Amino acid sequence: MDDSQSCAFGKDPSGNNHTDSPEEIGKTDQFPENTLESERGAGGSDEASDSKVRPGMNRHPALPENQGVESSNTTPSNHHCPSLSPVDTLSAGGLDWLSLSFYGSFDDSYWEQIRYHFSFAQQHAIENDHMNCFVKLPSEIMLKVEASGKGRGQSYCKWKFKYQGITFGIRDCQSSLVKDGQPPNIFIDIPSLPLLTYGESEILKLIYLVLDFLGYSIERVTPSRADLCVDLVDTSMSVIDEAVEKRCYVSRSRKFNKYLNNHVVETIRFGCPGSKTSVRIYNKFIECRNDIVKSQLLKDFRWGKKPDHELGAIRVEFQVMRDHLRDQHSIITYDDLITKRKSLARWLTHDWLRFTDKEPQPGHSDRVGPSVLWQKVIDAFDSWTGKGVEERSKRIVSGADITRLIYQIKGCVTSAIATTGKIPITYFELEKSIMDLLTPHYPLMIDDIRKKRKILEANHPYLVTDLTSSN
Known part of the structure; x- marks a missing residue:
């Protein structure tokens, strides 16, 4: 995917900020920096909703989208997961699902650009253009925007996107404050896999980071399902x-x-x-x-x-x-x-x-x-x-097993070659038959592979690789 074609904005950690217009959609640009304060604290703190921090300050660094989850400092002991770090503990239980509703507001200098960029990416998702259905934030954060929204009624979210397996929903509403009696304007669903992979504390840091880049100030975070x-x-x-x-x-x-x-x-x-x-x-x-x-x-x-x-x-x-x-x-x-x-x-x-x-x-x-x-x-x-909020080190979890896909490919290619009537005798003849079938499709396959990879990275909170590749 050509990142220059994706919708890009957000607070630039380097301080180099730009603005864009619909005519400049092809250019990678950033939202203007400002001194907006947001009501949030570190994930897991009892004063999380009462303390104020400046967006962009003391944030946990975002994950490069092409690397998945960061590994711990120790070398992985197997293809699934590295050894437990000092902050990782064995627990008999935990949260299996957490849904959070956010009251707050988007900064004026961000809101119209959010509406434009997310609508632009959503339209491409509707057209099945998976190369351009991403919104790019600083720190290489890629948000995969879905074709449809989330929820219904007054709580309907016009835009739904995923990052690291977490589902975000944003209402077409710049500000939603508790005193106004309005529904929250952001809804977030955290399923079991991100919670297991990151731990509750790291998940909250990741969510706050994304919202910071979107210029969102949090007034209250309410659990809607636990x-x-x-x-x-x-x-x-x-x-x-x-x-x-x-x-x-x-x-x-x-x-x-x-x-x-x-x-x-x-x-x-x-x-x-x-x-x-x-x-x-x-x-x-x-x-x-x-x-x-x-x-x-x-x-x-x-x-x-x-x-x-x-x-x-x-x-x-x-x-x-x-x-x-x-x-x-x-x-x-x-x-x-x-x-x-x-x-x-x-x-x-x-x-x-x-x-x-x-x-x-x-x-x-x-x-x-x-x-x-x-x-x-x-x-x-x-x-x-009885414990505090779970802390966990980030880790690489490799989990794709392509064995079944290989068997499907083998069956399809075998049937296709047999249908042509060309029966290969040697490995060379078989390879030539396969090349004759697939070579005309190489340009499209290259694009499709990049699309599939971006979708995998957006939907999963771990690095997806083939388990058999290192054996």
């Missing part, structure tokens, strides 16, 4: 299934569903789809056994080993939405989520759902304590929610 989970390694789902069948549990939800695979229970869910609070209990080892990257990250940071194939690893995952976070637990800001996550986990594992050794009597459920298994769940939640 998935809290723990994993029990070498524990079978049959233990949970048996307890459910014997009614050995206490739950605020009257409904539960079982999901089976070949008559074997893989997932049990308490709470209806769309519930403000729900829980899924499932075999995480089975779910991600074909995902090389996630399996290795879980082994390094959650499990400490590869689980037994017959038993697997049970995940207990609570999902709490904004309304219950706010109304039942007084969690208004992200800082509240940090300081109150231990009490939230306690309520979820004691009051909302609790497995017991025997069936509780109606009206006397408080007389029955947790089962041995559920006490392990409680202890695991206490272990990680």
Whole structure:
């Protein structure tokens, strides 16, 4: 991709700032520097939403888009992930998903350019022009703009883009302040893979960096969804299934569903789809056994080993939405989520759902304590929610397995050559037949390969390389 063709703007760390017009879209330029202050602090600080820092000051350096995630100072011990650094710790649980809503405003000198550049990139995405659907910020940050927006109703975001696996949504609204009673103007979804790869603290630094470059001042950060989970390694789902069948549990939800695979229970869910609070209990080892990257990250940071194939690893995952976070637990800001996550986990594992050794009597459920298994769940939640915000070193995680793609290529090329009626006898004849088929398509393939690479880098929080290339 020719970076000169991408939409480029943002605060220039070097101090060389320029402005542009629609006529100068092909030129790489920067937003003007200013003295805008933003209400934010370091990710993980209890005073994050109250402290003020100057955008561009004390930021974590952005990642070069062609390098993926930075490695630690030690040489990787395998193709998946380097050894744990001093700030990396093994934890039984963590956040599996975090959605944040941002109240704040874009600086006047940035807003019109944001609207133009993102609309320009979005139009190219609609036209499937993947070479020009990126917006380039300083520090080689490339934002992949999607063809459609995000959300609906008053919270609809006109522009949606991804960076390092994090999804950003921006409403066509320059300013949204809490006192005005308007919806937030930025919505961000952080799935499990970026959280595992970076850790919660680094994720927040990365998000704040992007927003700084966009000239955005934060007034409040509100969690709109938080998935809290723990994993029990070498524990079978049959233990949970048996307890459910014997009614050995206490739950605020009257409904539960079982999901089976070949008559074997893989997932049990308490709470209806769309519930403000729900829980899924499932075999995480089975779910991600074909995902090389996630399996290795879980082994390094959650499990400490590869689980037994017959038993697997049970995940207990609570999902709490904004309304219950706010109304039942007084969690208004992200800082509240940090300081109150231990009490939230306690309520979820004691009051909302609790497995017991025997069936509780109606009206006397408080007389029955947790089962041995559920006490392990409680202890695991206490272990990680009692700690500070997770710190983690950045790392290179290489995870692409192209074996299946190679087999597909082999099958397609074999069929194509056989259809031509030219049956090669030697390696030379086979190579010539393949070249005759593909050479006319080389120019288009070169462009397509660059497109695919940019999409991979925008969608994943790790460096994607072939696992077999170094073997």
